[in-house]
Amino acid sequence: MAFYRKSSILISSPTRTRLENILKNEPSNLGRYNLLSQMKMWPSEADNEQLLIWLAEQRACFLKTLKAPNIDEVPMYVDLATENGGVKFLEDA
Secondary structure, eight states: OOOOEEETTEEEHHHHHHHHHHHHHHHHHHHHHHHHHHHHHHOOOOOOHHHHHHHHHHHHHHHTOOOOOOGGGGGHHHHHHTTTTHHHHHHOO
């Protein structure tokens, strides 16, 4: 069983699978964004490279599967546009 280590936090394969399922099945863009934002704080330079790769994959999947936005998600879309190329990101999303 593979483990990812963050300080004293271990993320096992079953836990990764559960997190992936949450990200796939959460109906709200904002809920998925908030979870990814929390997970983004886990790694540091000393962390396992596989964890960094896995987090990047989850974020890429999120960006590819954005659902139609709700009005309460406007600030999230502004943040995403700022992080991902500005207006072009919004046009493509």
